[in-house]
Amino acid sequence: MSSKDWIEKDYYAALGVDKSASSDEIKKSYRKLARESHPDHNPGDAGAEERFKTVSEAYAVLGDEKKRREYDEMRSLFGSGAFRRGARGAGQPGGAPFDVSDLFGGGAGGGGDARFGGGGFTDLFSTIFSGGGAGGGGRPRGPARGRDVEAEVALDFSDAVRGVTLPLSLRAPGVCDTCHGNGAKPGTTPVACPVCHGAGVTTRNQGSFSFSEPCRNCQGVGTIVEEKCPECHGTGGVTKTRTLNVRFPAGVADGQRIRLAGRGEPGERGGPAGDLFVHVKVRPDELFGRTGDDLTLNVPITYAEAVLGTDLRVPTLDGTVTLRVPPGTPAGRVLRARGKGVVRNDGRAGDLLVTLDVVVPAKVSDEARAALETFAAQTPPAAREHLDARVRRFS
Ligand SMILES: [Zn+2]
Numbered sequence: 001m002s003s004k005d006w007i008e009k010d011y012y013a014a015l016g017v018d019k020s021a022s023s024d025e026i027k028k029s030y031r032k033l034a035r036e037s038h039p040d041h042n043p044g045d046a047g048a049e050e051r052f053k054t055v056s057e058a059y060a061v062l063g064d065e066k067k068r069r070e071y072d073e074m075r076s077l078f079g080s081g082a083f084r085r086g087a088r089g090a091g092q093p094g095g096a097p098f099d100v101s102d103l104f105g106g107g108a109g110g111g112g113d114a115r116f117g118g119g120g121f122t123d124l125f126s127t128i129f130s131g132g133g134a135g136g137g138g139r140p141r142g143p144a145r146g147r148d149v150e151a152e153v154a155l156d157f158s159d160a161v162r163g164v165t166l167p168l169s170l171r172a173p174g175v176c177d178t179c180h181g182n183g184a185k186p187g188t189t190p191v192a193c194p195v196c197h198g199a200g201v202t203t204r205n206q207g208s209f210s211f212s213e214p215c216r217n218c219q220g221v222g223t224i225v226e227e228k229c230p231e232c233h234g235t236g237g238v239t240k241t242r243t244l245n246v247r248f249p250a251g252v253a254d255g256q257r258i259r260l261a262g263r264g265e266p267g268e269r270g271g272p273a274g275d276l277f278v279h280v281k282v283r284p285d286e287l288f289g290r291t292g293d294d295l296t297l298n299v300p301i302t303y304a305e306a307v308l309g310t311d312l313r314v315p316t317l318d319g320t321v322t323l324r325v326p327p328g329t330p331a332g333r334v335l336r337a338r339g340k341g342v343v344r345n346d347g348r349a350g351d352l353l354v355t356l357d358v359v360v361p362a363k364v365s366d367e368a369r370a371a372l373e374t375f376a377a378q379t380p381p382a383a384r385e386h387l388d389a390r391v392r393r394f395s
Pocket residue numbers: 193194195196197198199200201215216217218219220221222223
């Protein structure tokens with residue numbers, strides 16, 4: 001097993017465990033995966049055989065405390081960070097080519113650690129910098145999908161019910177058009193950093209190891225901008241605003257998330273764009289409520305209207321409708337105006353649900369009181385016998 005293998009292969013991922021997993025967790029995960037992919041259980045399945053090999057190889061290292069420590073150490077040294085600059089250097093205008101011998105000259109190579117001896121280095125660097133590697137220590141250089149973008153939009157109640165198209169402004173980081181991202185004033189170019197000579201990393205020796213870290217003088221970029229771009233002040237990046245027309249379908253609801261495929265951040269190196277997710281908030285209406293595709297409305301009526309019946313003219317979202325309140329309608333009765341709720345694009349429609357609130361006047365005129373007393377004398381008592389029986393138990 002070479003050092004190149006160790007840097008290239010993520011044994012933790014192979015076993016489906018976290019870097020901080022306990023040895024028991026590693027063992028458990030290994031047993032499960034090995035059982036599932038064992039060639040005896042998957043005769044003739046080349047994929048399973050390959051998985052079994054991978055899992056076994058990973059466990060041979062992670063299952064052994066000493067080997068696991070060495071593996072962790074090696075990957076933390078060479079797996080990330082220090083090589084950032086090298087991996088993207090080629091694409092940067094004005095960036096000096098990354099020189100491996102600069103980085104390790106006289107360093108660990110002669111340090112005598114067996115793991116890094118012999119031809120190990122050549123293997124290692126060709127893996128990291130060839131760019132075509134299978135995704136080991138180096139950063140991927142192939143097409144990368146753009147990031148997803150989240151946005152929030154507040155809609156008026158009636159717009160949400162009927163559907164609406166709204167322009168949506170999105171602010172996102174982008175490359176400065178004035179300097180094309182290199183941060184230098186037009187007509188000037190960035191120069192190689194005098195501290196790291198363009199490498200973007202500096203080397204520090206400690207014992208038999210040599211550590212590389214991003215150059216502090218140039219923040220790992222490898223170049224210095226002497227005259228800054230006036231547009232981006234030397235950062236190479238600006239905040240860009242783009243406007244999209246977003247169609248919200250009829251009946252969109254509060255809390256709903258609308259996905260606009262391919263409207264997120266653009267991809268890199270020809271990769272597909274990310275998606276845009278729009279979170280919808282719906283402002284409440286002062287009259288109507290909403291339950292799914294039904295609209296709701298509370299309508300006060302008098303006791304006399306409930307007893308005698310009446311025709312009620314009530315508003316809908318875009319007109320009026322007349323509802324029949326039959327004589328003897330109890331308080332709280334819900335009347336339904338069919339098809340006066342949310343109308344979906346496919347023609348399905350919710351209803352308007354009208355709840356009748358019987359209101360009790362706080363004050364009445366003398367005439368009304370006299371009439372009511374006459375009425376009361378003509379009215380049988382309310383049906384409370386079932387409660388009276390229970391009340392008597394306590395008296
Ligand atoms: Zn530098």
